[in-house]
Amino acid sequence: MNTGHKVRKFGIFAALPLAIFLVVLVLPFAQGFFLTFTNWNGFKYTEFAGIQNYTKSFQDDAFWTTLWFTLKFVIVSLVAVNVVAFGLALLVTAKLRSATILRTFFFVPNLIGGVVLGVIWQFIFNTALISISQRYSLPFFQESWLNETNTAFWALIIVTVWQSSGYMMIIYITGLISIEQDVLEAARVDGASAFRTLMAIKIPLMAQAFTISLFLTLRNGFMAYDVNVALTGGGPYRTTELISMHIFQDAFAFGNFGTGQSKAVLMFLMVATAALVQVSISKRLEVQR
Amino acid sequence: MKKTMKFGAIALVSAVTVSLMVAAPAKALNCAKPKATVTMLGTIKPEIQDQFLGAVADYNKSQTCFVVKSIPGDRKLTFLQNVTPMYAAKNAPTIMYTLQEIPDMADKVMDLKSTRLARLVSKDLLAAGNVGGKQVGVPSTAEAFGLLYNKTVLDKAGVDPKKILTRSDLEAAFKKVEATGAGAVRFSSIWWSLGAHFSNMYFSTASKTKAGRLAILDGMADGKKDLASDPVFKDYLATFELLKKYNQSKPNTTDTEYDLSVKDLATGKAGFWFMGNWAEPNLLTASPKTDFGIMPLPMSNNASAYGNGSIPVGIPGYFMIDETQSTSWERKGAIDFLTWLYTSPAGQKRVAGPVSSGGMNFIPVYKGFTIQPETFMAKEISTYVTSAKTLDWMNTFYPAGGQDLYGASGQKLMADKITGAQYADELEKAWKGSVKTWRGEKK
Numbered sequence: 001m002n003t004g005h006k007v008r009k010f011g012i013f014a015a016l017p018l019a020i021f022l023v024v025l026v027l028p029f030a031q032g033f034f035l036t037f038t039n040w041n042g043f044k045y046t047e048f049a050g051i052q053n054y055t056k057s058f059q060d061d062a063f064w065t066t067l068w069f070t071l072k073f074v075i076v077s078l079v080a081v082n083v084v085a086f087g088l089a090l091l092v093t094a095k096l097r098s099a100t101i102l103r104t105f106f107f108v109p110n111l112i113g114g115v116v117l118g119v120i121w122q123f124i125f126n127t128a129l130i131s132i133s134q135r136y137s138l139p140f141f142q143e144s145w146l147n148e149t150n151t152a153f154w155a156l157i158i159v160t161v162w163q164s165s166g167y168m169m170i171i172y173i174t175g176l177i178s179i180e181q182d183v184l185e186a187a188r189v190d191g192a193s194a195f196r197t198l199m200a201i202k203i204p205l206m207a208q209a210f211t212i213s214l215f216l217t218l219r220n221g222f223m224a225y226d227v228n229v230a231l232t233g234g235g236p237y238r239t240t241e242l243i244s245m246h247i248f249q250d251a252f253a254f255g256n257f258g259t260g261q262s263k264a265v266l267m268f269l270m271v272a273t274a275a276l277v278q279v280s281i282s283k284r285l286e287v288q289r
Numbered sequence: 290m291k292k293t294m295k296f297g298a299i300a301l302v303s304a305v306t307v308s309l310m311v312a313a314p315a316k317a318l319n320c321a322k323p324k325a326t327v328t329m330l331g332t333i334k335p336e337i338q339d340q341f342l343g344a345v346a347d348y349n350k351s352q353t354c355f356v357v358k359s360i361p362g363d364r365k366l367t368f369l370q371n372v373t374p375m376y377a378a379k380n381a382p383t384i385m386y387t388l389q390e391i392p393d394m395a396d397k398v399m400d401l402k403s404t405r406l407a408r409l410v411s412k413d414l415l416a417a418g419n420v421g422g423k424q425v426g427v428p429s430t431a432e433a434f435g436l437l438y439n440k441t442v443l444d445k446a447g448v449d450p451k452k453i454l455t456r457s458d459l460e461a462a463f464k465k466v467e468a469t470g471a472g473a474v475r476f477s478s479i480w481w482s483l484g485a486h487f488s489n490m491y492f493s494t495a496s497k498t499k500a501g502r503l504a505i506l507d508g509m510a511d512g513k514k515d516l517a518s519d520p521v522f523k524d525y526l527a528t529f530e531l532l533k534k535y536n537q538s539k540p541n542t543t544d545t546e547y548d549l550s551v552k553d554l555a556t557g558k559a560g561f562w563f564m565g566n567w568a569e570p571n572l573l574t575a576s577p578k579t580d581f582g583i584m585p586l587p588m589s590n591n592a593s594a595y596g597n598g599s600i601p602v603g604i605p606g607y608f609m610i611d612e613t614q615s616t617s618w619e620r621k622g623a624i625d626f627l628t629w630l631y632t633s634p635a636g637q638k639r640v641a642g643p644v645s646s647g648g649m650n651f652i653p654v655y656k657g658f659t660i661q662p663e664t665f666m667a668k669e670i671s672t673y674v675t676s677a678k679t680l681d682w683m684n685t686f687y688p689a690g691g692q693d694l695y696g697a698s699g700q701k702l703m704a705d706k707i708t709g710a711q712y713a714d715e716l717e718k719a720w721k722g723s724v725k726t727w728r729g730e731k732k
Binding site: 144248 | 366367369370390393397480539540542543544545688689690693694698704706
């Protein structure tokens with residue numbers, strides 16, 4: 001193949017997606033990165049500020065509190081979403097008659113947008129559960145879970161699990177059904193128990209699905225915003241703000257566009273590092289067939 | 290000094306009571322140019338959205354030059370959150386409405402000094418919309434906050450709000466209301482109520498003079514003010530604790546609090562509620578035949594202490610007109626619409642008429658109003674204004690986002706997560722380093 005042909009082929013297949021990638025991702029990112037070194041006020045900048053925005057961000061107590069809260073949220077949601085999703089995947093790949101219906105059923109919450117989901121669950125926590133538990137004198141939910149920091153944290157986790165586990169389930173299903181039947185049959189012939197088959201055969205052979213799901217949940221956890229805004233709004237007392245919401249508030253509510261933008265850059269670095277570490281570890285556990 | 294002290298008195302007396310001048314109809318415009326679309330972000334307030342959109346429809350029918358269109362924006366977001374992406378997309382709304390972000394917008398909007406509307410308002414009421422001599426905005430209405438009450442509940446308990454002059458009088462009244470089986474007071478754990486309005490009870494009574502009050506803001510911004518040693522702040526905290534003690538409900542920080550409070554005051558489950566007159570339409574919708582009044586929140590046990598018998602009255606927001614991304618014809622339309630709204634009989638009916646007949650129940654601040662709001666609370670506010678018993682809205686000067694922080698601290702104090710001393714520390718910390726926009730400083 002000559003060079004001209006290669007260039008033409010590249011032009012046909014890659015130029016458009018590459019151009020879109022450049023315009024909607026790389027350029028805004030570069031522009032945003034540049035603005036962190038200026039005194040940008042959301043409309044324009046008049047002078048360069050050096051690394052002042054970054055030092056200010058590091059000095060902000062609220063930034064660290066939020067970061068710690070986000071970390072807890074990421075870890076708990078990562079574990080919870082994947083455990084539930086894998087459980088659901090095992091359930092719907094078992095030879096059940098209702099498997100297809102269940103699969104759709106579990107996937108549906110993922111089709112509802114985060115804000116809508118947040119509003120629905122806000123009603124459930126603030127009104128529905130309270131009237132039910134008051135009527136039947138149940139000990140839980142006498143007060144809205146969104147009214148206390150600890151319970152609001154769990155409310156965030158519940159809604160996130162509800163929303164994402166259906167999607168991750170699909171990835172795990174793909175992993176599970178891609179395992180060759182002969183390996184499973186061999187295990188059965190050798191008399192391996194279901195648990196043993198799961199641990200020694202299924203999980204190692206579908207490690208790729210774990211890599212993808214863990215990566216996605218990790219990223220989603222760090223970047224969670226819509227459910228946060230719609231469900232708790234950061235309350236009570238601004239104690240349930242996740243990092244994305246904190247950045248958004250800093251820039252747009254307080255008008256601190258410089259620090260807001262530099263915190264966004266810091267967040268990018270953190271997510272990128274965490275994701276790279278996770279992917280490289282998961283990759284090592286994958287089995288080549 | 291006295292003149293500045295009684296900012297509300299001078300300003301609002303003229304606006305509320307001088308309604309004898311008959312407004313001249315707006316001059317017919319020469320529509321040589323094609324119809325222009327004038328956009329406005331929001332509907333002044335979400336509570337009167339339908340009424341405002343009704344006014345827009347009336348205006349669009351009344352002339353053929355312009356079409357006014359309200360862009361809803363996202364109500365969960367702040368003014369800056371809504372407006373900055375629109376400016377970045379070169380799609381700024383022609384008319385904008387806000388309060389604390391006025392300094393941020395000053396270089397992007399028109400100088401309205403020479404407009405007819407600006408000439409119809411007193412200088413004092415224009416002040417917060419003036420940045421460095423440029424008239425950045427014109428006011429919408431006057432609002433008041435204080436202790437709202439359900440007259441039926443108070444009558445039953447034998448409480449006369451006019452006779453509550455001190456904090457201990459208030460406690461006695463709470464006890465009387467509780468004796469009838471109703472809850473005494475609804476003290477809402479809503480961040481904006483605690484952050485902007487309740488906190489204002491301290492800043493507006495901290496000094497008798499405007500210069501003194503602004504000096505306190507200076508002290509807060511410089512980090513030099515020690516709140517805990519200020520007797521007015523001690524009274525403020527004692528009032529906070531009193532309302533907390535007699536709060537009819539458990540602290541509820543969720544979005545349901547406002548509606549639940551409206552319901553409880555309207556149905557007489559509570560006698561009082563710390564809120565503002567913007568809640569009156571909601572209350573009257575919930576219970577049309579009840580009278581809801583407003584009274585001062587007494588902060589001191591000394592009846593003659595500054596502000597004890599007064600209610601904070603101020604301008605909740607100013608209209609601004611973009612100058613950087615609109616055409617001159619669009620700007621002309623924006624001015625024409627606002628002038629129509631506040632000077633034409635049809636516009637005035639929408640502005641000051643009762644909610645039930647499509648009005649916004651606004652207290653007029655422009656001269657020449659032929660319609661005045663007729664509700665019980667609106668009349669009470671007029672009495673406070675005409676007898677010069679008003680306090681400043683120092684919250685007008687709060688830095689953008691500041692009320693979020695003061696509100697969160699207030700919520701913590703209400704839920705016993707922090708003590709009064711810690712609350713004072715949090716307020717001092719939140720204020721430290723604020724840009725003194727009240728001194729014309731820029732970010």
